[in-house]
Amino acid sequence: PHRCLWSGHRQVDSIRLEFDPAIKQFYALVGATVYPERLGAQTVEEIQEYSGSSLEHPNGKLLAALIQQGLRAQLRIGNLLTGQLYVALAVFPDAKPVSFKMEVDPFIPTVKEKQKKKKRAAAR
Secondary structure, three states, rough: OOOOOOOOOOEEEEEEEEEOOOOEEEEEEEEEEEEEHHHHHHHHHHHHHHHHHOOOOOOHHHHHHHOOOOEEEEEEEEEEOOEEEEEEEEEEOOOOOOOOOOOOOOOOOEOOOOOOHHHHHHHO
């Protein structure tokens, strides 16, 4: 079980395909804008109080805490007919622990969608 975060409170601005020569694999670098103010005034105040910074330039403390709790990005099927996909931000409590370091382009770890769910969705 997992819960989705910020559904409808973010938008994808860009997607770039990058190559990591050290591990010889491609990965997608997704640029996104998050709108935490859409979560409500009280939540925004709590975020600012916890992170100790403005929402425009967060210091990574909040993101690090969420990742420690299991925040992961996951590519999901949005429409079986068109093949449209979307990136979900969700908390997976059983996710493997990872180290996180705030950078200009922070890396949010990912999890794969389970094959059983894909097969069930395709059967419907």
